[in-house]
Amino acid sequence: MRHDAIEHLVGMLAKLPGLGRRSARRAVLRMLQDPAARMLPLADALTAAAAAVKPCRVCGNLDSTDPCRICSDPARDQDAICVVEGVAELWALERAHAHHGLYHVLGGLLSALGGTGPGDLSIQPLLARIAEGRTREVILALPATVDGAATAHVLAERLAPTGVQITRLAQGVPIGGALDVLDDGTLAAALKSRRAV
Amino acid sequence: MSTSWEGPAIVLSARPHGEAGALVSLLTEAMGRHPGLAKGGQSRAQTPVWQAGNLVEARWVARLAEQLGAVSGELVHPAAALAMEEPLTLAVLSAACSVADGALPERVAHPESFHGLVRLIVSLTRAPERAPEALVRWELILLRELGYGLDLEACAVTGTNQELVWVSPRTGRAVGRQAGEPYAGRLLPLPKFLLNEDAAAGPEEWLEGLRLTAHFLERDAFGIHHRPLPAARIRAQDRVAALAEAAQLPKPEQQEPL
Numbered sequence: 001m002r003h004d005a006i007e008h009l010v011g012m013l014a015k016l017p018g019l020g021r022r023s024a025r026r027a028v029l030r031m032l033q034d035p036a037a038r039m040l041p042l043a044d045a046l047t048a049a050a051a052a053v054k055p056c057r058v059c060g061n062l063d064s065t066d067p068c069r070i071c072s073d074p075a076r077d078q079d080a081i082c083v084v085e086g087v088a089e090l091w092a093l094e095r096a097h098a099h100h101g102l103y104h105v106l107g108g109l110l111s112a113l114g115g116t117g118p119g120d121l122s123i124q125p126l127l128a129r130i131a132e133g134r135t136r137e138v139i140l141a142l143p144a145t146v147d148g149a150a151t152a153h154v155l156a157e158r159l160a161p162t163g164v165q166i167t168r169l170a171q172g173v174p175i176g177g178a179l180d181v182l183d184d185g186t187l188a189a190a191l192k193s194r195r196a197v
Numbered sequence: 198m199s200t201s202w203e204g205p206a207i208v209l210s211a212r213p214h215g216e217a218g219a220l221v222s223l224l225t226e227a228m229g230r231h232p233g234l235a236k237g238g239q240s241r242a243q244t245p246v247w248q249a250g251n252l253v254e255a256r257w258v259a260r261l262a263e264q265l266g267a268v269s270g271e272l273v274h275p276a277a278a279l280a281m282e283e284p285l286t287l288a289v290l291s292a293a294c295s296v297a298d299g300a301l302p303e304r305v306a307h308p309e310s311f312h313g314l315v316r317l318i319v320s321l322t323r324a325p326e327r328a329p330e331a332l333v334r335w336e337l338i339l340l341r342e343l344g345y346g347l348d349l350e351a352c353a354v355t356g357t358n359q360e361l362v363w364v365s366p367r368t369g370r371a372v373g374r375q376a377g378e379p380y381a382g383r384l385l386p387l388p389k390f391l392l393n394e395d396a397a398a399g400p401e402e403w404l405e406g407l408r409l410t411a412h413f414l415e416r417d418a419f420g421i422h423h424r425p426l427p428a429a430r431i432r433a434q435d436r437v438a439a440l441a442e443a444a445q446l447p448k449p450e451q452q453e454p455l
Contacts, residue, residue: 017216112295112429113212146249146291149281150432153288171281183245185278192282 006032058129060105060122062087070094070103077101079136081129083155085109085143093141101139104129109147110154118154126155130162140168144189200262202228205273206255207314209298211247213239221247221268222298223255226311230301233257233268246270248277250290250318276318285440286321288433289328293317293335295427300339300418313338329437330390330398333406336414337391345369345417347409349391352376363387366412385409400440407434 006028013024031039055061056068063069070076080101084090090103106121108114129135138159142148156166172190173182182190206223209230214220219238223231233255238247246253252274259266280286293314301307313335320331340346346369351358353370360374363384377384388405390398398406411434415426 110428110432112291112427113210115428117428144278144281145244146277146281146287149287150291150429153284154432157284183272183275185245185248185251185272185275188275189278189281 059103061090078134081135082139082141084141109151111147135164137165144171199260201258203256206253208247208249208251209294210249219247224297224311226308227306229305229307230303233266235268246272249294250276279322286325286328288436289332291429292433293332295429299427307342309342310339329403333410336410340413343418345413400444403437404441
């Protein structure tokens with residue numbers, strides 16, 4: 001019979017996304033085989049991150065500094081704000097090195113099922129940032145789902161009186177995608193978004 | 198032994214279940230509103246399929262009929278993707294799906310509501326400019342099939358079908374102009390397009406229609422479950438109300454040529 005501490009640790013790790021109990025058990029076993037090299041540094045790193053990482057008061061990103069390193073970087077374009085659903089999407093865009101401006105984390109999407117309304121999203125702080133007068137363009141980088149599109153429409157309406165340019169990500173054929181394997185909706189969106197060459 | 202069915206279905210909602218699955222709610226002709234677990238429903242391949250409003254060819258399998266069961270689907274008409282560009286069309290599609298999802302009982306056939314919703318979804322592609330009108334017509338079908346149908350054939354007071362302009366919020370019966378005049382403030386306006394298919398309708402008439410059906414949906418279809426109207430339905434009505442308000446604003450006067 002296993003010790004309670006091990007089962008507790010396995011249980012805690014198994015709650016994380018991407019890890020079931022089997023994977024958690026393998027990870028725990030690997031750590032226990034060399035606690036000094038693998039377990040204690042991990043515990044220190046977890047404690048340090050829990051104490052240091054906070055949501056950025058400007059954009060909502062998670063970072064150990066507040067404002068975050070993106071918001072406080074003078075080299076970034078200060079006049080373009082990319083609006084994303086959550087921190088995961090912000091990190092994805094940063095990985096792609098595609099956007100050199102600022103971000104704004106909405107904290108979710110409008111959802112009839114989840115009961116999320118416009119008041120639950122970080123829309124007012126976004127309007128306050130735009131009111132500072134430095135923003136020229138707001139890029140709506142929201143998912144191409146019904147909830148994402150509904151959120152984008154509501155945001156576009158709220159932002160329209162500010163006079164900033166509002167754009168959204170293109171929808172259509174992915175890089176390396178063959179047309180015959182695309183779903184009908186993506187093909188229709190791609191045709192609608194066609195442009196001159 | 199297992200039980201199963203397959204056939205055309207409308208996706209009413211899909212919510213994440215675990216890391217990769219999705220709990221989907223479908224509307225079918227024979228099985229009514231039916232839930233199911235779509236394994237891998239959050240995957241890149243399946244997310245476009247399980248968008249509210251899409252028409253799919255669905256297959257449901259379970260060991261026992263009363264179980265949640267596993268559902269798989271193939272996209273037939275990508276209504277959600279086609280509606281995403283237009284705020285009003287998307288609002289109508291979301292409203293219809295959330296009303297059907299909230300008002301229809303589970304696993305009870307409601308074929309008229311199903312066929313009406315299919316017609317509504319197809320009309321969003323063919324005549325998107327009349328989307329709110331189509332929503333009102335479908336909500337009347339839904340109310341009728343749930344047993345809360347409105348009687349718009351004749352005046353509840355005089356029995357004639359002349360100048361029907363109101364509906365009683367209590368009985369759901371039409372009321373003529375003359376008979377209803379003393380109670381005008383308490384009656385619900387009846388838009389002309391519900392009496393005459395060819396009558397021209399704009400945002401003001403759409404709003405009257407949406408307020409009419411919202412009253413009975415809220416009181417009867419949702420009220421008996423002590424639930425409010427779905428947020429998506431309220432947002433669609435708010436959007437039409439904004440259009441009606443904009444339509445009432447005086448247009449800027451054209452400048453005289455110099």
